[in-house]
Amino acid sequence: MVDYNKAFSAAVDAVRAEGRYRVFADLERMRGRFPTALYHGGHNESGVEPREITVWCSNDYLGMGQHPAVVEAMQNAVDRVGCGAGGTRNIAGTTHYHVRLESALADLHGKEAALLFTSGYVSNEATLSTISRILPDCVIISDELNHASMIEGIRGGRSIKRIWRHNDLEHLEELLSELPLERPKVIAFESVYSMDGDIAPLKEICDLAEKYNAFTYLDEVHAVGLYGPRGGGVSERDGIAHRIDIIEGTLGKAFGVMGGYITASAAIVDAIRSYASGFIFTTALSPVLVAGALASVETLKESNHLREKHQERAARLKTLLAEEGLPVMPSVSHIVPIKVGDPVQCKRVTDYLLEEHNIYVQPINYPTVPKGTERLRLTPTPLHTDDHMGELLKALDDAWTVLKLKRAA
Numbered sequence: 001m002v003d004y005n006k007a008f009s010a011a012v013d014a015v016r017a018e019g020r021y022r023v024f025a026d027l028e029r030m031r032g033r034f035p036t037a038l039y040h041g042g043h044n045e046s047g048v049e050p051r052e053i054t055v056w057c058s059n060d061y062l063g064m065g066q067h068p069a070v071v072e073a074m075q076n077a078v079d080r081v082g083c084g085a086g087g088t089r090n091i092a093g094t095t096h097y098h099v100r101l102e103s104a105l106a107d108l109h110g111k112e113a114a115l116l117f118t119s120g121y122v123s124n125e126a127t128l129s130t131i132s133r134i135l136p137d138c139v140i141i142s143d144e145l146n147h148a149s150m151i152e153g154i155r156g157g158r159s160i161k162r163i164w165r166h167n168d169l170e171h172l173e174e175l176l177s178e179l180p181l182e183r184p185k186v187i188a189f190e191s192v193y194s195m196d197g198d199i200a201p202l203k204e205i206c207d208l209a210e211k212y213n214a215f216t217y218l219d220e221v222h223a224v225g226l227y228g229p230r231g232g233g234v235s236e237r238d239g240i241a242h243r244i245d246i247i248e249g250t251l252g253k254a255f256g257v258m259g260g261y262i263t264a265s266a267a268i269v270d271a272i273r274s275y276a277s278g279f280i281f282t283t284a285l286s287p288v289l290v291a292g293a294l295a296s297v298e299t300l301k302e303s304n305h306l307r308e309k310h311q312e313r314a315a316r317l318k319t320l321l322a323e324e325g326l327p328v329m330p331s332v333s334h335i336v337p338i339k340v341g342d343p344v345q346c347k348r349v350t351d352y353l354l355e356e357h358n359i360y361v362q363p364i365n366y367p368t369v370p371k372g373t374e375r376l377r378l379t380p381t382p383l384h385t386d387d388h389m390g391e392l393l394k395a396l397d398d399a400w401t402v403l404k405l406k407r408a409a
Contacts, residue, residue, distance in 0.1 A: 108230060197332065197337060310334060
C-alpha cells in the first residue's frame with residue numbers, strides 16, 4: 001500500500017533539511033498605523049499574546065492599502081453593490097467598476113485596452129501561454145531572471161523557448177539574429193527585478209525588437225505606481241510605453257489592493273480575453289476590490305509626492321546600511337537587499353529580528369534567489385520614518401554581531 005502522507009511529509013522534510021522551510025508570520029495589519037502590525041506569535045506564561053511589530057518587507061510599497069481614498073471607495077462599493085462578482089465575467093456579467101478600472105489602466109499606460117485578472121501571477125501565466133497558442137511556430141525569448149509566473153506561462157504555451165542572460169543585450173541580439181525575420185518571436189522581460197533591484201534596459205530591448213521584428217511583453221509589477229509622472233512604471237518614466245506591445249502589471253503591490261492586468265492594443269486584449277483559460281473560467285475580482293484599486297490608480301495618477309518620498313526613503317536606507325558596514329547589495333531601484341548567503345543563517349537572523357527587536361523581515365531563500373545569495377529584502381515606504389530606520393539599524397547591527405554574520409568588505 002502507498003503511504004501518501006509519508007510521501008508528502010518526506011517532501012517537506014527535504015525542504016527543512018536544506019534550511020528553507022517557510023513559516024508564515026501571523027500578522028494583523030492596523031488601519032492607519034502602517035508599517036506597524038500586530039504579531040500573533042511568541043509565548044509567555046499566559047499563552048500567546050499579540051504584540052506590535054514593524055513590517056519591513058511589505059510589497060504595499062506606498063501604503064496605499066491604508067490610504068483613506070482607497071478605504072472609502074471600498075466601503076462605498078460594498079454598500080452599493082455588495083461583496084462578490086457573482087461568477088465569471090462571461091456568465092455573471094461585468095460590473096461597471098471593472099469597466100472603469102480597465103479604462104483607467106489603459107489610459108495609465110497609453111494603450112487602447114486593458115484586461116483584469118485575479119492576480120499578477122495569473123495575468124502572466126494566462127497571457128503568455130495564450131500568446132504561444134495564437135502565434136503559430138512562435139519562439140519566446142525569456143530573460144533568465146523572469147518571475148515564476150512568466151516561466152509557467154511560457155511553459156504552458158508549449159512554444160520553443162530560449163533563455164537570454166539577464167539584461168545581456170549582446171546575448172539577446174545573438175538569439176534574435178539566429179531566427180528568420182518572418183518567424184513570430186516574443187521577448188519577455190521585466191522592468192524592475194524584485195530580488196536584486198536592477199532595471200532592464202527597456203529602450204535598447206525595444207530597439208532590438210524593432211530590428212528583428214519581435215513582439216515585446218513587459219512585466220511592470222514592481223514598477224507600476226512607483227515610476228513615471230503618473231505611476232505608469234519604468235516604461236512611462238523612460239518614454240517608451242508606446243513601443244511595447246503588452247504591458248502587464250499588478251494591483252496588489254504599489255496600488256495596495258489585489259489583482260493583475262494587461263494593457264495593449266484593442267485587438268491583442270480582445271484575443272487574450274477570448275482565448276485565455278485563466279480569464280474565461282475564473283470568477284471575476286470582487287467589485288469591492290476593483291473599486292479600491294480604481295481609487296488607488298486615480299490617486300497616484302494625480303499626485304507624485306508619495307513616489308518622490310518613496311525614492312528618498314530607499315536612498316536614505318541604503319546609505320545608512322552602507323555606513324553601518326552591513327552587506328547591502330547594489331540596487332538602482334527601491335529594493336534594498338542585504339546579503340546573508342546561507343539559508344539557515346538567513347532564517348536565524350529574521351527570527352532574531354522578530355523575537356528580539358519586533359522587526360519583521362522575511363528570509364529570501366532558494367528557489368526565489370539562487371543558492372548562495374540568500375538575503376533579507378527590505379522595502380522602505382514613505383511611511384517608514386527616521387526613527388523606524390534608526391531602530392532597524394540597531395537591530396541589524398545586533399543580529400550581525402550576535403550571529404557572527406559576515407559584514408561588508
